[in-house]
Amino acid sequence: xxxxxxxxxxxxxxxxxxxxxxxxxxxxxxxxxxxxxxxxxxxxxxxxxxxxxxxxxxxxxxxxxxxxxxxxxxxxxxxxxxxxxxxxxxxxxxxxxxxxxxxxxxxxxxxxxxxxxxxxxxxxxxxxxxxxxxxxxxxxxxxxxxxxxxxxxxxxxxxxxxxxxxxxxxxxxxxxxxxxxxxxxxxxxxxxxxxxxxxxxxxxxxxxxxxxxxxxxxxxxxxxxxxxxxxxxxxxxxxxxxxxxxxxxxxxxxxxxxxxxxxxxxxxxxxxxxxxxxxxxxxxxxxxxxxxxxxxxxxxxxxxxxxxxxxxxxxxxxxxxxxxxxxxxxxxxx
Amino acid sequence: xxxxxxxxxxxxxxxxxxxxxxxxxxxxxxxxxxxxxxxxxxxxxxxxxxxxxxxxxxxxxxxxxxxxxxxxxxxxxxxxxxxxxxxxxxxxxxxxxxxxxxxxxxxxxxxxxxxxxxxxxxxxxxxxxxxxxxxxxxxxxxxxxxxxxxxxxxxxxxxxxxxxxxxxxxxxxxxxxxxxxxxxxxxxxxxxxxxxxxxxxxxxxxxxxxxxxxxxxxxxxxxxxxxxxxxxxxxxxxxxxxxxxxxxxxxxxxxxxxxxxxxxxxxxxxxxxxxxxxxxxxxxxxxxxxxxxxxxxxxxxxxxxxxxxxxxxxxxxxxxxxxxxxxxxxxxxxxxxxxxxxxxxxxxxxxxxxxxxxxxxxxxxxxxxxxxxxxxxxxxxxxxxxxxxxxxxxxxxxxxxxxxxxxxxxxxxxxxxxxxxxxxxxxxxxxxxxxxxxxxxxxxxxxxxxxxxxxxxxxxxxxxxxxxxxxxxxxxxxxxxxxxxxxxxxxxxxxxxxxx
Numbered sequence: 001x002x003x004x005x006x007x008x009x010x011x012x013x014x015x016x017x018x019x020x021x022x023x024x025x026x027x028x029x030x031x032x033x034x035x036x037x038x039x040x041x042x043x044x045x046x047x048x049x050x051x052x053x054x055x056x057x058x059x060x061x062x063x064x065x066x067x068x069x070x071x072x073x074x075x076x077x078x079x080x081x082x083x084x085x086x087x088x089x090x091x092x093x094x095x096x097x098x099x100x101x102x103x104x105x106x107x108x109x110x111x112x113x114x115x116x117x118x119x120x121x122x123x124x125x126x127x128x129x130x131x132x133x134x135x136x137x138x139x140x141x142x143x144x145x146x147x148x149x150x151x152x153x154x155x156x157x158x159x160x161x162x163x164x165x166x167x168x169x170x171x172x173x174x175x176x177x178x179x180x181x182x183x184x185x186x187x188x189x190x191x192x193x194x195x196x197x198x199x200x201x202x203x204x205x206x207x208x209x210x211x212x213x214x215x216x217x218x219x220x221x222x223x224x225x226x227x228x229x230x231x232x233x234x235x236x237x238x239x240x241x242x243x244x245x246x247x248x249x250x251x252x253x254x255x256x257x258x259x260x261x262x263x264x265x266x267x268x269x270x271x272x273x274x275x276x277x278x279x280x281x282x283x284x285x286x287x288x289x290x291x292x293x294x295x296x297x298x299x300x301x302x303x304x305x306x307x308x309x310x311x312x313x314x315x316x317x318x319x320x321x322x323x324x325x326x327x328x329x330x331x332x333x334x
Numbered sequence: 335x336x337x338x339x340x341x342x343x344x345x346x347x348x349x350x351x352x353x354x355x356x357x358x359x360x361x362x363x364x365x366x367x368x369x370x371x372x373x374x375x376x377x378x379x380x381x382x383x384x385x386x387x388x389x390x391x392x393x394x395x396x397x398x399x400x401x402x403x404x405x406x407x408x409x410x411x412x413x414x415x416x417x418x419x420x421x422x423x424x425x426x427x428x429x430x431x432x433x434x435x436x437x438x439x440x441x442x443x444x445x446x447x448x449x450x451x452x453x454x455x456x457x458x459x460x461x462x463x464x465x466x467x468x469x470x471x472x473x474x475x476x477x478x479x480x481x482x483x484x485x486x487x488x489x490x491x492x493x494x495x496x497x498x499x500x501x502x503x504x505x506x507x508x509x510x511x512x513x514x515x516x517x518x519x520x521x522x523x524x525x526x527x528x529x530x531x532x533x534x535x536x537x538x539x540x541x542x543x544x545x546x547x548x549x550x551x552x553x554x555x556x557x558x559x560x561x562x563x564x565x566x567x568x569x570x571x572x573x574x575x576x577x578x579x580x581x582x583x584x585x586x587x588x589x590x591x592x593x594x595x596x597x598x599x600x601x602x603x604x605x606x607x608x609x610x611x612x613x614x615x616x617x618x619x620x621x622x623x624x625x626x627x628x629x630x631x632x633x634x635x636x637x638x639x640x641x642x643x644x645x646x647x648x649x650x651x652x653x654x655x656x657x658x659x660x661x662x663x664x665x666x667x668x669x670x671x672x673x674x675x676x677x678x679x680x681x682x683x684x685x686x687x688x689x690x691x692x693x694x695x696x697x698x699x700x701x702x703x704x705x706x707x708x709x710x711x712x713x714x715x716x717x718x719x720x721x722x723x724x725x726x727x728x729x730x731x732x733x734x735x736x737x738x739x740x741x742x743x744x745x746x747x748x749x750x751x752x753x754x755x756x757x758x759x760x761x762x763x764x765x766x767x768x769x770x771x772x773x774x775x776x777x778x779x780x781x782x783x784x785x786x787x788x789x790x791x792x793x794x795x796x797x798x799x800x801x802x803x804x805x806x807x808x809x810x811x812x813x814x815x816x817x818x819x820x821x822x823x824x825x826x827x828x829x830x831x832x833x834x
Contacts (some may be wrong), residue, residue, distance in 0.1 A: 212424045212426055214408060215388065218437070
C-alpha cells in the first residue's frame with residue numbers, strides 16, 4: 001500500500017512538473033484533441049480516411065512555412081515576407097518547369113529556388129540587425145519588394161509543372177501521403193535543431209534577451225540570420241509544395257488571394273504557444289497550431305458554416321489563446 | 335615580483351556629455367586579487383566592460399601577457415580567457431541552470447549536437463566547486479536572487495578563464511554564500527588566476543584583496559598594497575574632492591509632519607525601515623547602489639508591493655497600492671531615469687507636463703486646451719524652463735531642462751511631498767545649481783522633500799537631515815549642518831560595524 005501511494009505521489013509530482021514546464025503545449029494539444037473527437041463523433045464525413053488525409057494535405061502547406069516562422073518569432077522577430085516568398089517560388093518554379101522538365105533541370109530549379117530564399121532571409125536579417133529596422137517593418141518591406149518583382153514577371157496564374165513533380169503533393173508512401181511524412185520530418189529536424197544544437201539554443205536565447213545572449217558570447221547577428229534564412233527556406237518549401245498541388249503558379253498564391261500564409265503562419269505559431277517577442281516556444285506546439293487551423297477549417301466546411309462566421313470564430317480563438325498564455329506568464333513572475 | 339597578466343594603459347572613454355574614464359591605467363597579475371573601489375559612477379564598471387569587450391575605448395591600449403590585443407566583442411573576450419560577473423544578473427529565466435551556465439559554449443557531442451548529460455554533469459561540478467545545492471536541471475526563474483547570483487558566478491567560473499572580473503558579486507549574497515565565494519576566490523588565486531574584484535564593501539577588500547586601486551570621477555587616484563593602507567585613508571581617497579558646487583542656504587526650521595513610514599518591509603530589499611519627513615525639510619537618503627533607496631521610494635509611492643509596515647501622510651495612515659493612489663495622496667516621485675520613467679521623449683513640453691493631470695482639465699470628455707496652455711504656461715514661467723515653445727518635443731531639450739519639465743509635470747498636481755531620485759544625475763553644473771535652488775524654494779513653500787542621491791556633495795550640501803541606508807536598513811541619521819562626506823561614506827560602507 002505504501003509503495004502504491006508513493007508511486008501515486010511520484011506520478012503527481014511528475015505531472016505537476018510537466019504541467020509547469022509545458023502548459024502551452026498541453027493546452028493546445030488538449031484543444032486539438034477535443035476538436036478532433038467532436039468531428040469524429042458528430043460528423044461522419046470527417047472521419048473518412050479520404051477526408052482526414054485531405055486535412056493533412058492542407059495542413060502541409062501551412063505547416064512547412066510555419067516551421068520557419070516559429071524560428072523567426074522565437075529569435076524575437078516576425079517574418080511577414082514569407083507570403084511573397086511563396087508567390088515568388090511558385091511563379092518562377094512553374095515558369096521554369098514549363099520549359100525545362102528533365103530530372104536535372106528540376107533539381108537545378110529546386111536548388112535555385114532554395115538559394116533565392118536563403119538570400120531573402122539574409123537580406124531580412126541584414127535589414128534587421130545592421131540597419132536596425134524592426135522585424136515587423138523590415139520583413140513587410142522586403143515582402144512588398146518581392147511581391148512587386150513577382151507581379152512584374154507574371155500578372156496572372158500560369159506556368160506548368162514537370163511530369164512527376166506532382167508526387168510532392170499527391171504521392172503515397174504505403175498508406176500515408178508523402179507530404180505528411182515530409183512535414184513530420186521537417187518538424188523533427190527543426191525540433192532537433194532547436195533542442196540539441198548550440199545554434200538552435202542560441203535562437204531562443206537571443207529572443208529571450210539579445211543583450212544577455214551577446215554578453216554570453218553569442219554572436220546574435222549571426223543567430224538572427226540563421227533564423228530568418230530558415231524561415232525563408234521553409235517558405236520556399238511551401239511554395240514548391242503548392243506548385244505540386246495546384247499544377248500551376250500564381251503571383252498571389254502566398255497571400256492576398258487565397259490563404260494569407262504570412263499572417264496564418266504567425267497565427268499557427270502563436271496558437272502553438274511560442275511567445276511573441278521570442279525566447280520561448282517550439283515547433284511541436286506550432287504543429288498543433290497548424291493542425292488546429294486545418295481541422296477547424298475542415299469542420300467548418302463540412303458543417304456548411306458561413307465563411308464569415310469562420311472568420312469570427314478564428315479571430316476569437318487566436319486572441320483568447322494568446323491572452324491565456326500571456327496571463328499565465330505574468331502570474332509566474334509575481 | 336610577479337609580472338602583469340593584463341594591463342590596460344591610458345584608457346579614455348567618453349559617453350555623450352560625460353567623460354567616463356580619463357586616462358586610466360590598471361594592471362592585474364596572475365595569482366593576485368586586485369580590488370577596485372570608488373564611489374558610484376567613478377568609472378569602475380565602465381573599465382571592466384571595456385576589458386570584457388562590451389565597450390570600445392576611445393583611446394588607450396590593452397596588453398595581454400605583454401601583447402597588445404583588441405577586444406572587439408564579449409565573444410572575443412571569452413576567447414582570450416577573460417570572464418566577467420556583471421553587476422546585473424545576465425541569465426535567462428526560461429532556460430535551466432545548466433543551460434544558463436554554458437550559454438554560448440554548450441559542449442558538443444556526436445554530429446555537433448549538444449551533449450545534454452555532459453552539460454548537466456559539468457554544471458553540477460562547477461556548482462559543487464561553489465558548494466551550493468542547486469539542481470542544474472531547474473528552471474532559472476524559479477531560483478531565489480541569491481541562488482541566481484551563485485549561478486552567475488558559476489557561469490563565469492565555468493569558462494576556466496585566466497582573468498576573472500567580479501563586479502560587485504556580493505551585492506545579493508550574505509552569510510554562507512559569501513564565505514563560499516571567498517573560498518572560491520582563494521582557490522582561483524592558488525590556480526594562478528588573476529582576479530579583479532569590484533566592491534563597495536571595504537571590509538571585503540581587506541579580507542581578500544592583495545592590492546587595491548581607487549577610482550574617483552573617472553580617474554585612478556592610486557594603487558596600493560592592501561597591507562600598507564587603512565580604511566580611513568581609502569575612504570578619504572574615494573571621496574576627497576573640492577566642493578565647487580554652490581548650494582542654496584539651508585532651511586530655517588520645519589513644520590508639521592508630511593510623511594511617516596513605520597516598519598516598512600519588502601523581502602530582502604527593505605528591512606524594517608522607518609522615517610519621517612516634515613514640511614519645509616529636505617531629507618537626504620544616502621547609500622550605495624543596491625542599498626535599497628530606490629526600492630524604498632517605490633514602496634512609498636505604491637510602485638512596489640510591501641510585505642509589512644505602514645505609511646502615514648499628513649498624519650493619516652494610507653494604503654498606497656498604486657502610483658495613481660499616491661498621486662491622490664499628494665505624493666510626487668521624480669524617477670532616476672528621466673527618459674524612461676519620467677518623460678515621453680517624442681511628445682512636447684505641453685503634453686508631457688499636462689499628462690498626469692489631464693482629467694482635471696476635461697470638459698465634455700475633451701481636454702480643454704486653453705486651460706492646459708494656462709496651467710503649463712504658468713509653471714513653465716515659474717520654473718524658468720528654457721524652451722522655444724510649449725510645442726517643443728522634449729527629446730531636443732538638455733538634461734537640466736528635461737528635469738525641470740518633469741518637475742513641472744508633478745507640480746501641476748500640487749503635491750505635498752516630493753521624492754527626488756538622483757535629481758541632478760547627468761546634468762551640467764549650472765543646471766544643477768538651478769535644480770537645487772528650485773528644490774529649496776519648494777521646501778520653503780512648505781513642501782516636504784525626500785532626496786535620494788549618490789553624489790555625496792549633493793547629499794551633504796542640500797539635506798537638512800541625512801539618512802544613510804545599507805543593505806535594506808537605515809543605519810544612521812546625521813544632521814545636515816554638521817555632516818561630512820566622510821561620515822556619510824563611513825556609514826554607507828561600514829554599515830554593519832558602525833550603524834547597528
